[in-house]
Amino acid sequence: MKKFIFFGILSFLIIISSNVCAQSGEKPLRIFGYFQNEFSHFAGNAVHNDTRNTFNLQQMNVFFQKNISLKWSAFVNFEMVNNFSSSKQWGSAKLEEAWVKYDFGKAATLRAGLQIPTFNNLNAIKNRTPLLPYVVRPIVYEASFEEVVTLEEFVPGRAFLQLYGFMPIGKYKKFDYAVYLGNSPNINNFSTRGQTGVDTTNTFLVGGRVGLRVGDLKMGVSGTMDKTNLFTRITNFFNVPSLEPFEKRDRFRVGADLSFQNDMFMFEAEYIDVSYEEYSSDGLNANVIDRLEGFELDLAFYYATLGFYVKEPLLVYGTYWRSRTIEPYFLDLQRGFVDERERLNVPGFGFSYQLSDRVRLKAQYARVNVNVDIGGNMIKVDNTSNFYSAAASVFF
Amino acid sequence: MRNLIKIIYIHLLAICCSTSGLLGQAKETPLRIFGYFQVNFTQETGTSAGSESTNSFNMQQLNLLFQKNLAKNWSAFVNMEALNNFSSSKEWGAFNLEEAWVKYRGSKQFNLKLGLMIPEFNHLNTIKNRMPLLPYIIRPVVYENSFEDIIDLDSYLPRRAFAQAYGFIPSGRWKFDYAVYLGNSPNINDRSALGQTGVDTTDVFMTGGRLGFRYKEWRMGWSATYDRTNEFGEVNLFFQRPPRFFNERPRLRTGTDFFLRWKRLSWESETIAVNYDEGDERFDVDRLFYYATLGFQASDALFMYYTYWGTEDEFVFVDAQPGIIPVFDLYQGTLKIFVPSLGFSYGLNDRITLKGQFSWVDISSDDEFFKVDFRQNVLSLAISAFF
């Protein structure tokens, strides 16, 4: 089956590649980009009394785009976050996208190469800061938090082949679809076998989104399926004869999105649920299965934003994010696991002011509440902090 | 001073009013992409015990710049810098995002820069990485970015700020320059559990500025920055002060700069003094840097110079003895670096400059516990290209 897919795709690419030479429409390489500088103030909480002020070159992206012919185009996206400096080991620099696209027409477009796949409403445009009113994006989309939040557990960060398009189903009504293929999360799992950055297992990420657009209203459901070796580390705690029951375990991400935008209001909301098949009982003896009681990982996230255009360039909005993580909290070999349930509730409000087509000013307040409950009231933490931030996003 | 405040106030109002110009996208120009690099060959010859001879070719520095006029008074600028044969796979050199700012050009009296920038400090700071503008291969040491791995450049200079107002006030043939800015303190990543790398994790700021004047070919100025540092936090292991006593200790950096051109001769010099309020008389870690360059413009293309620069770093050396109760001896000393050089730069054309430099490096410390006597001669040849 895999060979069939591989050769099918290869033959198809060879056939359509003849069009590259045959068609005119080549345009000069275009280079553009944007950056967002922020100032943020952390007003402290019960655990960390210290307040914090920081300026931060939160994100900068440089794009290279070229129309190779009428139907082919190429796109490259470099991203740097958090005052990137390799000499000081600050922030990070990444090649986020490098793909070539073939337009079949409205019904289908094929993208091949490193890309951010379609998942819900925000994933594909999450790093386009000039398009977004937020200083700090809904947390699973905030690239500058990559060091403190496992963003890629929630949303697919990379894919390598995607077919997408839309079909009109009436006046101002469209049916959208996207299907894609990428690496599983098992990058560098067996680093002795290969280079860094490549999948070292024979599994894939497959995913997609189907949606509906009716005028200014957009909605859709998304899903990805892949297999992870994330749980093999648990074998350190158990004397299991083989890693196999913990290898290549299924991970399912399911998402739903709803958005609306007109000249007066904007509304967007998303839901993401991530569930895992943590281990297979086959090959494990009853004793180990007993001790694995409570070994469970489950993630969920949702956000909603309601905005109002006070005046054409000024948008004020209220937003609410909530994430829920259930993960195993390891006690000891005898007592096994209990749940660690963490809830993040972040209500906030902000504004964005489009100073020009090129400059967007932003401000945001967020009240971050972290609630941790281990073992059903065994350990409880309830912490609330206030964040204030202001930013300027410049498109050059 | 009142006039200055008035000027700033009027211009802040103008920024608000100028948004209509921005909306109209007047004077927007295409994105300009340009850059420069400098490749050098260096031969070091040891002239003291422990000083070895080495040869090296080095892609010393490459900068890629993006510039765009966004509207009549607004422009954006991005500067990326790769140093020392940068290769992430080999973990060689460094790649840094040096600048990404947007500028409002109000008038000659008032300009505002917002975003990551190199702030005004003395004469050379803002232009230190513009290799085609400088005759040096190895810049006066605190400005030499390619030495970042071996010298703590950030302690001498403010290398990053995020908001700066600057301009000059003409008065006849005199021009009075000013710049004031705000940035992060040096306490980046101090509490990394709280956040990302690269951000300040304390609630202090760096503030600074420069005042100067110009008259024909004569220019001088005074610069200063004030911030608070956590860099002595670990010292408390030995000094048994209250917790956090050594946190957020004040640091004052002051600088002077002087430039004069007379016919074919030129003189430029700077001093930088870094003073810490360590909070404990038992140790002192202040720093001093100075340089001066005497230049001779032999022809339009050929510039020859003699330069010397030096640093004096006070340091404290702790000799701790193992035991339940810590026993330690403190050795206070000074490390001196003194480097006179002779050099030339030859502009082959508008884009390419050839450079040569010969330096006598002398590093010494008379401290009895940490004695240093290191001498080396360094010959460098370089080509700098602007693309």
Next chain:
Amino acid sequence: MIKKILFIFFILMGWQAAQAQVAVIAHKAVPVDQISSAELLDFYTGDIKLWGNDEAVIVFDLKPKGEVKEVFYKYLGKSPSRMKSVWMKKLLSGEGDPPESMKTEKELLEKVMETPGSIGFVAEDKVTDDVKVLAVITREEG
């Protein structure tokens, strides 16, 4: 008396405005003879980039704000600023380019005349026989 004159003046102005018509024009060789507002929106948002004969759709916009632009965008059902954000999203996603904006209707008309596959809009009274009219938008009264 002055009030009466002003009243007549405003009535006349209103009548004129009611008559303001905008023509959606295209290059003579495009393979369609008429266009709906939904199709027009697809072209201007970049959702559809090719004509039926596989020729590229090239859209032109008018730079200065004015009645013609206002009528056209109202017909599309989006404000100019909303359209700008749509174009920005396409640009930053590598999905298309914003339309080229012309300084005058005359310039736009000439550009459509000479660019195969192009589409634009001008006041109906400016239309010449060198372009194809795909739709005529009448300004709604009030």
